[in-house]
Each structure stands twice: as C-alpha cells, then as structure tokens.
Amino acid sequence: DAKTTQPNSMESNEEEPVHLPCNHSTISGTDYIHWYRQLPSQGPEYVIHGLTSNVNNRMASLAIAEDRKSSTLILHRATLRDAAVYYCILAAPRGFNAGGTSYGKLTFGQGTILTVHP
C-alpha cells in the first residue's frame, strides 16, 4: 500500500488559517486522497477527499499538487473545536465486487496532532 507522511504535530491560533501537509510520493494513478480527523475518545470523522482537482466543502479545502505527490488540507479559520488528530490516507478503489460496487480499505497512519491556541 502506498504510504503517506505527515508532520507529527502542528500548532495554530484561533481564527487563523491552517495548512496541514501530506506527502504521498508513491501514490498510484487511481488512489484517492482522503482526510479524516479524530477528537479524543471519539471515532474518526470524514473531512474531505479528492483525486486530482482541488476540492472544497463546508469543513475544509483540499489542495492537490499537480503531480499528486503531495496534498494540503486547509482549514480556513481554525476554531478550538478543530483541535484533533488529522489523518491523510490514500484509498485505492479495490476490494472484491459486491453487487457491482467495489469498496477500498483505508490504512490510517499516526496523523498530525493539531493544537489550536485561543
């Protein structure tokens, strides 16, 4: 499985933008880039995913490098509730077909611990 590399930790101030980097130099052409975050003692929460183009949703933006070897999760205005562990994951669209639909398995690394200061 292709691996991702993230910084162990990052810090930000409240209401400032946060750019969380992820390197994935061995990404294959069909791998999607997913981001999840996990608050203490909770299950991970889906944030965003993309393949080649930059993506925006109500939670964040995902900027994908042209060669796809790196990506950046952007939180436009950090709040205290954004303090969490952020996981960058490559999801290969493999898995056996079930009723004509294939699902991938996600491999979670250690992620980046984001601390947000008031």
Added chain:
Amino acid sequence: DGGITQSPKYLFRKEGQNVTLSCEQNLNHDAMYWYRQDPGQGLRLIYYSQIVNDFQKGDIAEGYSVSREKKESFPLTVTSAQKNPTAFYLCALGTGANVLTFGAGSRLTVL
C-alpha cells in the same frame, strides 16, 4: 453517529474470557469494518465485510472473530487467543465513495 451504534461503550474483561462487541447500523450500507486503536497510534484494520455472509481478514485478525449474518449487524468477538486485547475498538460503514462513517467506539480493558 449517523445510524451506526456500537455497544458497550466501556467493557472490562478478565484474562481468558471471550467478549463480543456489537456494531449495528440502519443506513443500509453493505461494507462494514472493524478497527483497533492503541494509545497514541493510528487505526489498524481487524476484519471487514462487504456483503452478508462474507468477511475478510484485515491486517491484525489473529485472536478475533466476526460474523455477518445480517446486513445490519457486524459483531466482533475478542477471543482469549488475543494476547493484548486492551484497546479502543471502532466499527465503520463504507460508502461507494470509499468514505467511512465511524461509530463512537468501544473501549475494552483487560483486568
């Protein structure tokens, strides 16, 4: 948790006992997953199931067993063969876009 329920939230077990963690969903998704998380670590895949009556081993299946007799339920049994079962266990549903929706988790402690 968006229609996925894990129980119990906390569970204590004596060494040598089997315990079963429940995962129930009402979102009508086919794919279900069990992950294990140790303190300060990422998640590791134990088992997954993509259809009723079928399941596959993940990366750390030894000492665990599952069943998938109906679409709504994917229970995980931690057997006495699991040498270090104390951990946070997470059940997840998969959608067609490879997005996972996680339950709130079950924290198992072996006494």
